Amino acid sequence: MVQLENIGAIEARLWRAADLLRSGSELASNEYFMPVMGLIFLRHAYSRFLNVKPTIEALLPSRGGVTRALTKEDFSQQGSIFLQPKAQFDYFIEKASDPTLPQIIIRAMESIEEDYENLKGVLPKQEYQSIPADLLGDLVRTLNPDELKKASGDVFGRIYEYFLTQFADQKAHDAGEFFTPISLVSFIANVLEPEHGTVFDPACGSGGMFVQSARFLEQRHKNPSQQLTFRGLEKNKTTINLAKMNLAVHGLEGDIQQALTYYEDPLNLWKKCDFVMANPPFNVDEVDADKVKNDPRLPFGLPGVTQAKGKNGDAKGKGRVQNANYLWIQYFYSYLNEKGRAGFVMSSQASSAGRDEAKVRQKLIQTGDVDVMVAIRTNFFYTRSVPCELWFLNKNKPGQHQNKILMLDARNVYRKVTRKIYDFSPEQLQNLLSITWLYRGEN
Numbered sequence: 001m002v003q004l005e006n007i008g009a010i011e012a013r014l015w016r017a018a019d020l021l022r023s024g025s026e027l028a029s030n031e032y033f034m035p036v037m038g039l040i041f042l043r044h045a046y047s048r049f050l051n052v053k054p055t056i057e058a059l060l061p062s063r064g065g066v067t068r069a070l071t072k073e074d075f076s077q078q079g080s081i082f083l084q085p086k087a088q089f090d091y092f093i094e095k096a097s098d099p100t101l102p103q104i105i106i107r108a109m110e111s112i113e114e115d116y117e118n119l120k121g122v123l124p125k126q127e128y129q130s131i132p133a134d135l136l137g138d139l140v141r142t143l144n145p146d147e148l149k150k151a152s153g154d155v156f157g158r159i160y161e162y163f164l165t166q167f168a169d170q171k172a173h174d175a176g177e178f179f180t181p182i183s184l185v186s187f188i189a190n191v192l193e194p195e196h197g198t199v200f201d202p203a204c205g206s207g208g209m210f211v212q213s214a215r216f217l218e219q220r221h222k223n224p225s226q227q228l229t230f231r232g233l234e235k236n237k238t239t240i241n242l243a244k245m246n247l248a249v250h251g252l253e254g255d256i257q258q259a260l261t262y263y264e265d266p267l268n269l270w271k272k273c274d275f276v277m278a279n280p281p282f283n284v285d286e287v288d289a290d291k292v293k294n295d296p297r298l299p300f301g302l303p304g305v306t307q308a309k310g311k312n313g314d315a316k317g318k319g320r321v322q323n324a325n326y327l328w329i330q331y332f333y334s335y336l337n338e339k340g341r342a343g344f345v346m347s348s349q350a351s352s353a354g355r356d357e358a359k360v361r362q363k364l365i366q367t368g369d370v371d372v373m374v375a376i377r378t379n380f381f382y383t384r385s386v387p388c389e390l391w392f393l394n395k396n397k398p399g400q401h402q403n404k405i406l407m408l409d410a411r412n413v414y415r416k417v418t419r420k421i422y423d424f425s426p427e428q429l430q431n432l433l434s435i436t437w438l439y440r441g442e443n
Contacts, residue, residue, distance in 0.1 A: 014142060024135045027127075035131060036139070037242060038124035042108065043143045045081045045249045046089035052078035072115050076225055076251040079218055084111045093144050096137035102128040105136070118253050122241045180205065180279040180345060181380050183423040184390065185212040188277055188343035190433050191372060191392055195220075196227045197274030200335055202261045203328070204232030207243035209277035211250050230254030231269060233261050261331060262287050262324065270297060273335045275342070282347035282386070284324035297334040298327065300363040304356030325350040326360045332393065333364065339396040341371070348375065348387045368402045369393050372436060377411040379422045387411065398440075406439045408432065 021032040056074045060067050072082035085091060087108035095104050109123040128136065189212040201209045210232070214224035230247065232254055234240045240256050247254050257266050261280075289305040292298065303326035305319040321327060325347055332342040351373065353361070364370060371394035378385045410432060414422040424432070437443070 020135060020138065021131065025131050027130055031127070031130075034124040034238065034241070035127040037245070038109065038127075039105075039139060039143055041123070041245045041249055042087065042092070042105075043089050045083060048080040048249060048251075049075065049083050049088070052080045077223055079214065079224070079251040081112070081248050081251055082115060084108075084115070087111050089140075089144060092140045096140050097134075098137075099133045101133045101136050101140070102131060112248075116248060119244060119248055122244045180208050181423060182208070182212075183429065184279075184345060184376065184380060184388075185209055185277075186215075187374070187424070187429060187432065188345075188390060188392075189213050189216045190429075191390075191436055192275055192277065192341050192343045194228060194275045194277075195222070198229045198231060198269070198272065199275045199277060200231045200267075200269055200273040201276070201278050202233045202331055202335070203278045203280040204234050204243055204256060205239055205279065207232065207246040207254065207256070209279075210243075210247055210252065210254055213275070213277065214250060214252055225252055230256075231267050231273075232256040233259045233264075233267065235260050262327065263291050265297065269335050271334065272337055274337060274340055276332045276335050276340065277343050278328070278332060279345040280324075280328040282325065282388075283349065285320060285322055287321040287324050287327060289319040289321050292321065292327065298330045299334055300326075300330055300360045302356070303327065303353075303360045323349075323353065323357060325353070326357050329364065329391070330360070333367075333369070336393065336395050341395070342391075342393040344391055346389050346391050348389050351389055365405075368397065369395050370405050371397060371401070372406045372408070372439075374408045374432070375411050377414055377422065379420060380414075385420075401440075406436065408435060 021027055021036065025032065027035075052075060053070075056070065056078060057067075060070070060074075062068070070082065075082040086104075092101070092105065092108070095101055098104065105128050106125045109125045113120045113123060185208045188209070192213075194213045194216060199210060199213050201207075204210070207230075210230040213228060213230075217224040217227055230252065232243065234243060234256060235258065237258055240258055243256050244254070255267070259266050285306070289302060293302055302321060304322040306322045307319050328344070329346065329350065332344055336342055350357070351361075370391070372390075372392035374390040376388050376390060378387045380388065413424065413428050413432065415425040415428065417423050
């Protein structure tokens with residue numbers, strides 16, 4: 001078993017191998033992002049496949065001494081993805097010196113898309129044609145050290161996240177806005193306790209909120225694919241594909257559509273969601289005020305508008321919402337059904353903003369539906385060092401909490417992962433959650 005304290009060195013070694021593509025091929029960083037993530041997907045999927053396969057085989061029925069063949073349904077019930085022999089990572093290792101390795105990997109991706117309709121057109125394929133076979137073979141071997149063969153799914157999940165953050169750090173993809181630190185996502189999922197119904201993320205990025213919601217149920221020995229429906233919006237097509245891959249590797253599916261949430265609502269989930277979870281972009285100031293001013297998803301109004309000025313000082317051009325933080329907060333609130341709960345990451349500026357933003361905040365507080373707020377220190381995010389806060393809304397608060405908000409200052413609760421990155425240790429996370437449970441009167 002790979003110990004977590006050793007994983008940093010392994011991650012760095014894997015990243016160096018991936019970075020060979022920058023120097024050893026004609027691909028730019030934004031071009032080799034998906035081919036590398038595709039291999040990480042296959043390696044991660046194979047790890048989970050091997051992890052659950054013995055359990056599945058032990059439960060397979062036999063008739064006349066013949067055991068039924070494995071099916072993809074068997075694996076989805078165990079939170080994994082089914083892989084045909086030609087899509088299993090050991091096969092790539094066997095063929096690592098084969099000059100047709102790019103085609104072998106493409107065929108593996110095609111076999112997965114054949115088995116999983118929701119992945120059709122999602123997995124990287126033709127990009128492998130641009131990578132020399134010998135370089136691709138080196139990368140495949142690097143992704144298969146003995147330590148990783150014995151690693152648990154959690155370790156592979158962390159490697160998967162590490163590659164996301166490294167690419168984000170290289171500015172290869174949207175400055176990393178698609179990735180939320182695992183500590184924060186886990187905290188949100190455990191406070192919300194999504195046990196059934198629709199989980200919606202209108203800024204879903206790589207789908208981490210969905211994965212942690214599923215993990216919450218798995219820890220309670222329930223099947224998330226039977227209990228939860230995942231719906232999401234994301235503006236970037238590549239990130240949507242990444243989210244679908246992330247869901248698939250955990251045996252999950254979701255309806256994720258491309259949209260700019262400020263102006264579009266293609267899933268029509270207003271007032272219909274049981275749970276809303278999100279990490280939206282912070283402090284956006286370019287939203288067209290005219291396009292959103294009559295949006296029913298903004299029940300408390302616009303949080304202030306700035307008007308572009310001409311050379312003579314006269315108003316000129318389109319008005320812009322001066323800060324979109326309170327657009328997002330209202331979206332999260334308005335997507336909830338009458339008993340819905342929301343948990344999201346928000347800029348720490350939002351809780352103290354003045355003027356029109358303060359008016360919106362007052363109206364929100366007066367609903368009585370603000371439930372919990374948690375202050376988080378700097379350095380929890382991989383791509384920005386600013387502090388943040390976790391907000392929780394609950395439209396079904398018990399009567400004794402109707403005029404109360406649990407406020408936790410967790411800025412001095414952290415563990416140093418690296419010099420630049422902090423998180424919660426499992427014990428710290430459990431302690432913070434325990435405070436929340438005690439506040440609710442739960443054991």
